[in-house]
Amino acid sequence: MASTTLLGTDLPLAAAPMAGGPTTLDLLAATTDAGAFAFLAGGYQTPDALAEQVRRAHDHARPFGVNLFVPATAPAPDPAALAAYARRIGDDAAAHGVDLDAALAAVPATDDDGWAAKIDLLRRDPVPVVSFTFGPPAVADVGALRAAGSVVLVTVTTPQEAAAAEELGADGLVVQGPRAGGHSGTWDPGRSVGDGATADAVAAVVAGTRLPVVAAGGVDGAPAVARLLRAGAQAVAVGTLLLRADEAGTSATHRDALADPRFTTTAVTRAFTGRPARALRNGFLVRHDAHAPVGYPQVHHLTRELRRRAAAAGDADRLHLWAGTGYRSAAAGPAADVVRGLAAGL
Numbered sequence: 001m002a003s004t005t006l007l008g009t010d011l012p013l014a015a016a017p018m019a020g021g022p023t024t025l026d027l028l029a030a031t032t033d034a035g036a037f038a039f040l041a042g043g044y045q046t047p048d049a050l051a052e053q054v055r056r057a058h059d060h061a062r063p064f065g066v067n068l069f070v071p072a073t074a075p076a077p078d079p080a081a082l083a084a085y086a087r088r089i090g091d092d093a094a095a096h097g098v099d100l101d102a103a104l105a106a107v108p109a110t111d112d113d114g115w116a117a118k119i120d121l122l123r124r125d126p127v128p129v130v131s132f133t134f135g136p137p138a139v140a141d142v143g144a145l146r147a148a149g150s151v152v153l154v155t156v157t158t159p160q161e162a163a164a165a166e167e168l169g170a171d172g173l174v175v176q177g178p179r180a181g182g183h184s185g186t187w188d189p190g191r192s193v194g195d196g197a198t199a200d201a202v203a204a205v206v207a208g209t210r211l212p213v214v215a216a217g218g219v220d221g222a223p224a225v226a227r228l229l230r231a232g233a234q235a236v237a238v239g240t241l242l243l244r245a246d247e248a249g250t251s252a253t254h255r256d257a258l259a260d261p262r263f264t265t266t267a268v269t270r271a272f273t274g275r276p277a278r279a280l281r282n283g284f285l286v287r288h289d290a291h292a293p294v295g296y297p298q299v300h301h302l303t304r305e306l307r308r309r310a311a312a313a314g315d316a317d318r319l320h321l322w323a324g325t326g327y328r329s330a331a332a333g334p335a336a337d338v339v340r341g342l343a344a345g346l
Ligand SMILES: Cc1cc2nc3c(=O)[nH]c(=O)nc-3n(C[C@H](O)[C@H](O)[C@H](O)COP(=O)(O)O)c2cc1C
Pocket: 016, 017, 018, 019, 020, 022, 041, 042, 043, 067, 132, 133, 155, 176, 179, 180, 181, 182, 183, 185, 216, 217, 218, 219, 237, 238, 239, 240, 241, 322, 323, 324, 325, 326
């Protein structure tokens, strides 16, 4: 089997970064021990927490990557639109005793997720691979991380984004298809992400770039991995298939929902965070999808406490149940079994 020169692993498989809990050091260890590459999720973490996680990941011998959210450059949503959305979701918030007026007042004017401190950390304490999502990093940051010895990957969803990432000096691309679980990496959160096959997105990007590609999105088993490799990817990253793994930090409410026959499909929505993301189609999504403003991270902050309480209370109807289209194949058990199962079928 061809090894991935980009990621440095024998298997053409990666554990995708999953911020908000699912990615843990145990998941990194389990998947890399099984021969895959693995990403830490730097998004949402404080710079200090990420620094500690990176320090501990270095103790584990295998190569790994760190993923960061690129801060939004689009203007914040109109305050009136955000307030209208807060009123809309008021009953859902009240169900968990959340005061949405207070939540609205507490939405920060700006939030760059600790960007500068995280870039500094990765320059001081370089990791084998740094990947970005949500937009293009600055040329200077790409150059600085490469100079520090990291391979720099940029997540793209279209051939246009791929061309721009190549211009920036990226070493490779993560091509994320519309069927991926969680947030879309689209650089334009106002666009409709669609439903197309990841293999089509990979083929379209590969036709126009010299850069090596890691594909992600909608993988439900080894045949899907093989299709993406045939489409031109050098490696394939899986997220959803690992959400129920023993070592993942996925909340119990989310874990159980993934196996609950009550949920029969996924959809892309901005209802939870203001940025398109694929989730199990639950009540909150159905009620509010059509009304959510484009506005990440403002909507994320507005709904955060409500979602935290929903997760703690076992309320799957109001939680962001991130899931790719392959969620029915996400099995409980050791993460190594997921990696080995995919590898055995190639
Ligand atoms: C719970 C969850 C959290 C995610 N968090 C991130 C993240 O922090 N950064 C990122 O680049 N992608 C994130 N993603 C997307 C994954 O990296 C990857 O693109 C996706 O999981 C691949 O599709 P699949 O879920 O169908 O395997 C997340 C996905 C999920 C399901």
